Amino acid sequence: MDSGKSIRSLAVSLHSLLGLKAHLTSNWVKSVSEIIKTLPTEKSVDMQPTKSDTDDDGDSISKIQDELTVLNNHINQLNIKRRQILNEFFDLKGNIRVFCRIRPIAFGENLGHLRPVVASNSNEVVLKLMENKSKSYNFDKVFHPGSSQDEVFTEVEPIIKSVIDGYNACIFAYGQTGTGKTFTMEGSADTTGIVPRAIEALFKQAVDCNHAFLISFSMLEIYMGNLKDLLVPKPTKATDPMPPCLSIQTDPKGGIEIDNLVAIKVNDFNQALRLYRLGCRFRTTASTNSNLTSSRSHSMIRVAITCFDAAERRRETNKLWLVDLGGSERVLKTKAWGKRLDEGKAINLSLSALGDVISALQRKRHHIPYRNSKLTQVLKDSLGDDSKTIMLVHVSPKEEDLCETICSLNFATRVKSVHLGNEDTIEAKEQKGVAMADLQQEMKHIEDERLLVRSDIEKINKKLENLTGTNPSSEEQLEAFHSLIKDQLTKSRIVDITVTPLSKVPRFMRPTICSKRKSGTGHQTSEGRDDTVLTRRRRPTSHRAESVSFPVKDHSEYNSDRSISRSSCLAELNMKISADNATECSQDTSETDFKSNGLQEQERAPGSLISQKVGISHIQKNSSRQVNKINHIKFSKVDNWLHLQKSESTLSSCSQRTKRVLAVPIPERKHKTNVQSKADEKVQDYVYTKQEVVNHDKLNNHATTGAVGKPISEVVIEKPLKMLRDLFNEDSRSDVTTPLQTTGGETTIQVQHSVDGSLTGDSENDTSSPPDECSPRLEECEDGNGVNAMSTTQAPEGKIQSSDCFLLKNSGCSECYPSELYTTSVCSKRDSGVSFSMLELESCCQQAPTESNMEDSETQGFYSFQPSEKETRHGLLQLKSQRALFTNSENHEDLAVPFGKPEGKAQNTGICHVVKQKIEILCSSALLGLGLYNLGFDHDFFYGLML
Numbered sequence: 001m002d003s004g005k006s007i008r009s010l011a012v013s014l015h016s017l018l019g020l021k022a023h024l025t026s027n028w029v030k031s032v033s034e035i036i037k038t039l040p041t042e043k044s045v046d047m048q049p050t051k052s053d054t055d056d057d058g059d060s061i062s063k064i065q066d067e068l069t070v071l072n073n074h075i076n077q078l079n080i081k082r083r084q085i086l087n088e089f090f091d092l093k094g095n096i097r098v099f100c101r102i103r104p105i106a107f108g109e110n111l112g113h114l115r116p117v118v119a120s121n122s123n124e125v126v127l128k129l130m131e132n133k134s135k136s137y138n139f140d141k142v143f144h145p146g147s148s149q150d151e152v153f154t155e156v157e158p159i160i161k162s163v164i165d166g167y168n169a170c171i172f173a174y175g176q177t178g179t180g181k182t183f184t185m186e187g188s189a190d191t192t193g194i195v196p197r198a199i200e201a202l203f204k205q206a207v208d209c210n211h212a213f214l215i216s217f218s219m220l221e222i223y224m225g226n227l228k229d230l231l232v233p234k235p236t237k238a239t240d241p242m243p244p245c246l247s248i249q250t251d252p253k254g255g256i257e258i259d260n261l262v263a264i265k266v267n268d269f270n271q272a273l274r275l276y277r278l279g280c281r282f283r284t285t286a287s288t289n290s291n292l293t294s295s296r297s298h299s300m301i302r303v304a305i306t307c308f309d310a311a312e313r314r315r316e317t318n319k320l321w322l323v324d325l326g327g328s329e330r331v332l333k334t335k336a337w338g339k340r341l342d343e344g345k346a347i348n349l350s351l352s353a354l355g356d357v358i359s360a361l362q363r364k365r366h367h368i369p370y371r372n373s374k375l376t377q378v379l380k381d382s383l384g385d386d387s388k389t390i391m392l393v394h395v396s397p398k399e400e401d402l403c404e405t406i407c408s409l410n411f412a413t414r415v416k417s418v419h420l421g422n423e424d425t426i427e428a429k430e431q432k433g434v435a436m437a438d439l440q441q442e443m444k445h446i447e448d449e450r451l452l453v454r455s456d457i458e459k460i461n462k463k464l465e466n467l468t469g470t471n472p473s474s475e476e477q478l479e480a481f482h483s484l485i486k487d488q489l490t491k492s493r494i495v496d497i498t499v500t501p502l503s504k505v506p507r508f509m510r511p512t513i514c515s516k517r518k519s520g521t522g523h524q525t526s527e528g529r530d531d532t533v534l535t536r537r538r539r540p541t542s543h544r545a546e547s548v549s550f551p552v553k554d555h556s557e558y559n560s561d562r563s564i565s566r567s568s569c570l571a572e573l574n575m576k577i578s579a580d581n582a583t584e585c586s587q588d589t590s591e592t593d594f595k596s597n598g599l600q601e602q603e604r605a606p607g608s609l610i611s612q613k614v615g616i617s618h619i620q621k622n623s624s625r626q627v628n629k630i631n632h633i634k635f636s637k638v639d640n641w642l643h644l645q646k647s648e649s650t651l652s653s654c655s656q657r658t659k660r661v662l663a664v665p666i667p668e669r670k671h672k673t674n675v676q677s678k679a680d681e682k683v684q685d686y687v688y689t690k691q692e693v694v695n696h697d698k699l700n701n702h703a704t705t706g707a708v709g710k711p712i713s714e715v716v717i718e719k720p721l722k723m724l725r726d727l728f729n730e731d732s733r734s735d736v737t738t739p740l741q742t743t744g745g746e747t748t749i750q751v752q753h754s755v756d757g758s759l760t761g762d763s764e765n766d767t768s769s770p771p772d773e774c775s776p777r778l779e780e781c782e783d784g785n786g787v788n789a790m791s792t793t794q795a796p797e798g799k800i801q802s803s804d805c806f807l808l809k810n811s812g813c814s815e816c817y818p819s820e821l822y823t824t825s826v827c828s829k830r831d832s833g834v835s836f837s838m839l840e841l842e843s844c845c846q847q848a849p850t851e852s853n854m855e856d857s858e859t860q861g862f863y864s865f866q867p868s869e870k871e872t873r874h875g876l877l878q879l880k881s882q883r884a885l886f887t888n889s890e891n892h893e894d895l896a897v898p899f900g901k902p903e904g905k906a907q908n909t910g911i912c913h914v915v916k917q918k919i920e921i922l923c924s925s926a927l928l929g930l931g932l933y934n935l936g937f938d939h940d941f942f943y944g945l946m947l
């Protein structure tokens with residue numbers, strides 16, 4: 001009996017049987033049970049119309065289904081066309097697009113009489129260098145200080161379409177510290193930034209698209225050159241297990257994978273947003289002189305998108321990187337010290353490497369130096385030709401930030417300029433503009449057509465629903481699809497990876513401390529945490545024994561993320577606390593410590609596809625193929641994950657964004673004499689109390705009212721503008737007259753110069769790193785203005801960094817090498833970590849204190865000045881030799897004082913004085929060479945020599 005017949009004849013049969021109920025026999029019972037047995041299920045009744053219905057409706061259903069197929073094909077064609085047009089558009093615009101955003105002056109910000117120096121129109125930034133001199137930079141788009149987050153995102157949005165089309169993409173914010181990178185990417189409470197908007201747009205467009213997507217979210221930071229997973233909280237107790245270390249792997253196709261990076265499947269925007277907020281909380285920030293919540297790392301968000309049923313997509317799995325880079329900073333200005341200094345150096349170094357990579361890409365160089373930093377390694381497959389990149393360079397409008405602004409704009413120009421020196425002609429530009437406008441128009445047509453087709457599909461789906469009683473686009477269909485996948489998942493072989501305690505592993509297979517450091521375990525040293533505490537970690541606590549699955553991607557393009565059953569790994573660790581006391585680091589779970597194991601059923605998340613309004617037949621057709629792939633991707637539920645993290649974070653007190661750290665840690669004074677300590681205290685007081693920018697007026701006041709003499713370095717820091725004027729106008733250098741300008745004298749500033757560089761030979765203690773070790777960012781001038789700015793160079797760890805150096809060139813482009821920096825850099829008190837360019841020093845010499853000022857400073861007994869009245873350059877010369885005396889930090893203060901003693905005004909004038917001072921230089925240098933300063937000769941000895 002077929003099911004349709006049975007239903008129709010059911011009533012008749014029952015009726016006839018009931019008619020015989022008086023004669024209930026075994027036959028009757030048999031007949032009823034026969035009927036019941038052959039009854040079709042409710043579902044099949046719905047799904048399978050009766051024969052007569054089929055006869056009636058069959059044609060119309062198959063017609064509708066055909067129509068649906070045609071429309072689906074049509075929409076797919078439109079998607080392909082849209083992708084092509086978008087690509088053409090990007091080809092014209094450039095796969096790497098550069099926007100510039102100018103930060104507004106904050107309310108209450110102390111500008112003094114320093115004027116804003118940055119002006120802009122929609123494509124151009126104009127820097128007012130002097131009254132009659134300016135320099136302009138062109139970008140794809142410039143956002144003036146009043147631009148809203150909306151405006152910014154509107155420009156960024158097209159890249160999201162490319163992501164849907166299967167391209168890797170990267171949006172990153174670059175700029176000086178405190179210029180608004182985090183504001184642009186993260187946004188504020190009122191105005192969300194690019195990250196949340198981009199993710200929202202991605203989900204929206206995924207829904208609009210005719211495919212099913214699987215989207216996962218990851219977040220990491222690169223802190224001091226190490227990768228840290230921001231979705232895994234830092235261990236807070238000695239007993240907490242270390243998070244698995246992240247390492248970068250390259251697959252045979254050149255795709256980049258990050259081993260052990262947590263990737264959490266997200267079904268909608270809200271889930272992603274919650275994870276993003278969680279990750280932001282764990283980001284390393286600290287207070288610096290430039291920014292109260294300065295990001296001390298590069299924060300990177302990865303949204304991976306997988307779509308199995310779209311052949312027209314560029315890749316099956318692609319990713320979007322949203323990167324908030326750490327701020328480039330000049331040590332001179334931020335006065336960073338200790339850890340802050342190291343962080344700044346690490347940031348600058350990786351930014352420099354990023355610039356090199358992009359530059360090499362733009363120039364189509366054979367070798368792209370990706371391996372120079374973790375940042376470029378991670379972004380390797382998202383920066384090349386086949387990906388889309390947007391860089392947002394941030395600048396400050398303030399006059400005092402002009403140096404950094406020039407550096408940032410030069411960097412951005414370097415990124416942008418596709419063919420340096422081959423700028424498009426006006427005609428070519430116009431043609432490009434027309435072509436782009438055409439493409440945009442065409443794109444709009446396609447979008448409109450897509451909307452029409454989509455509405456047709458919806459109508460047809462409704463019709464189909466009426467006929468069949470089902471809705472292919474309904475939630476039930478989705479559920480059916482999900483449960484199908486789930487069933488397949490349970491049936492299939494599931495591989496999971498759990499941690500094997502190191503005690504189980506033979507000793508020779510355990511990672512050494514060095515190998516861990518190399519593989520990135522070093523990042524687990526959290527801020528303010530003692531390394532030794534971490535290394536003594538023995539046993540995880542039970543509260544962490546909750547299941548979390550880490551993703552496994554075996555067959556995707558990025559298939560190295562591993563799956564970890566945390567519960568089992570912790571259980572194992574708990575069991576095996578055994579006496580592996582010999583290995584202090586045995587708790588560190590590096591990638592070598594994993595092995596395959598079974599995954600608990602409850603750890604598996606349900607299907608998570610952002611399913612589109614597709615017909616069930618389409619889904620069924622592809623489901624088996626998808627299931628095979630999905631088998632290899634397992635994610636934890638967002639809620640579970642967040643719950644876990646919440647409990648972790650409540651237990652932890654780590655790195656909230658509000659947590660601040662002192663910008664300038666107190667330097668060690670262990671070995672200093674009492675006198676020295678007192679003097680240092682004064683300097684320290686000054687450093688801590690001086691937070692605001694002192695403008696020219698204040699400086700003038702200092703000079704005229706005989707204010708306390710400051711270390712000359714401070715004067716320089718507060719006077720960047722004059723230095724710049726000097727830079728851009730040679731004439732002005734000779735004309736500069738400030739109330740502070742006095743004759744040069746003896747100061748405690750030390751100068752490193754090519755002349756004495758050979759004498760001192762103390763490069764390892766010095767402000768600049770050796771040329772072969774430092775990696776300067778070389779800026780190339782793009783016009784004949786002759787303005788070359790060289791940004792901060794990187795010194796290797798433990799070395800103090802050289803500051804920016806400006807070189808005046810009258811024509812052509814040139815590159816500035818570390819050696820040049822060497823010869824031009826001038827440092828102040830060596831252990832202050834502050835250094836100057838030669839020009840800065842010149843500038844500061846011109847601003848040497850007045851006599852009254854000098855007297856005051858003399859009474860301070862430290863950093864006293866004895867400026868001569870006219871020869872500032874002569875003073876500079878004199879300073880150069882004194883640099884040689886400071887090869888030993890313990891001695892240098894003692895030696896400094898006699899040079900700082902006043903000589904009297906009369907002695908400082910005339911040719912004799914110059915000659916005398918030159919002799920002094922030679923004597924001092926010779927003494928230094930003989931090592932006499934180490935033989936106990938004190939001030940008087942040196943002083944006597946000079947008289």
Ligand SMILES: Nc1ncnc2c1ncn2[C@@H]1O[C@H](COP(=O)(O)OP(=O)(O)OP(=O)(O)O)[C@@H](O)[C@H]1O
Binds near residue numbers: 102183188327
């Ligand atoms: N366009 C803007 N509109 C309003 N406020 C802004 C804007 N840009 C930056 N700010 C404000 O400036 C301050 C510093 O910004 P932010 O922290 O984003 O700088 P940053 O470049 O990320 O610094 P760092 O590199 O040190 O992390 C913040 O208080 C921020 O709100």
